[in-house]
Amino acid sequence: EKTMRSLEEEKMQLEEANKKLQASSYQDYLTGLYNYYYFHEILETEYLKATRHASPLSRIMMDVDNFKNINDTLGHPVGDLVLQEMGNRIRETLRRSDIACRYGGEEFVILLPHTNYEGGLDVAKRVKERICGQVYQNGGTPCHITVTLGASSLEEPEVREAEHLVRLADEALLDGKSRGKDCIVLA
Numbered sequence: 001e002k003t004m005r006s007l008e009e010e011k012m013q014l015e016e017a018n019k020k021l022q023a024s025s026y027q028d029y030l031t032g033l034y035n036y037y038y039f040h041e042i043l044e045t046e047y048l049k050a051t052r053h054a055s056p057l058s059r060i061m062m063d064v065d066n067f068k069n070i071n072d073t074l075g076h077p078v079g080d081l082v083l084q085e086m087g088n089r090i091r092e093t094l095r096r097s098d099i100a101c102r103y104g105g106e107e108f109v110i111l112l113p114h115t116n117y118e119g120g121l122d123v124a125k126r127v128k129e130r131i132c133g134q135v136y137q138n139g140g141t142p143c144h145i146t147v148t149l150g151a152s153s154l155e156e157p158e159v160r161e162a163e164h165l166v167r168l169a170d171e172a173l174l175d176g177k178s179r180g181k182d183c184i185v186l187a
Contacts, residue, residue: 028102030080031087039101039109046099046113047162050154058120058153060110061169062127065146065181067106074143082136082145089130094123109169117153117186124149124184132182146182148173156187 026038034042050057064070064082071079083106090100090108099111110127112120128147136143150172152165159165168187176185 028087030083031102032084033087033091033108034099034101036101036103039099039103039111042099043111043162043166046111047154047165050113055114056116056119056154057165058112058115058117058123058151059165059169060112060120060124060127061103061150061173062108062110062124063148063173063177064106065148065177067145070143070145074141078136078140078143082143085134085136086131089134090127093127093130098123115153117151117155120151120153121184121186124151128184148176148181149184150174150176150187151184152187 026034026041028035046057049055064086067079067082070082083102086108087100087102090110094100094110097113098115099113101109101111103109110123112123115123128149132144132146136145150169152159152168152172154165156164156168158168172185172187176183179185
């Protein structure tokens, strides 16, 4: 009986450890948002749902302007704090149905089901305002950041598959960076 209880307890611990491992496979450890791999899994699913039901879908790509400078001058702990806070502020700004991911480094992506082009622009504005209107500080020098955002939507005639939605938002983001940063550019 003692052995059986011990085995049951170990089984429960193993199941809990498996749940944590599974969650870590699609969640970014620093921001708590989904990660790059999860984004690419869910993108195809959301694209197929949107095209099947003729519902809108938009994507926002966001990059922290001059993030390397933050790490170089204020240190990586402050850079990590900025990323954590950005994750929190993005999450607080979005609907439960929206999907926010840390795409890599200082890049974030937001997938907006049931959101047309105009709605995507509204979300981009709210996210930018929420992030850029705050001071980031870790006991030392305050850090003011700006972000550049690129947005795309299924409404664009060039979007004939999920990856086109990605490419157009990326191109819009690069266009914003070349324009001087701290802006929102629509594909």
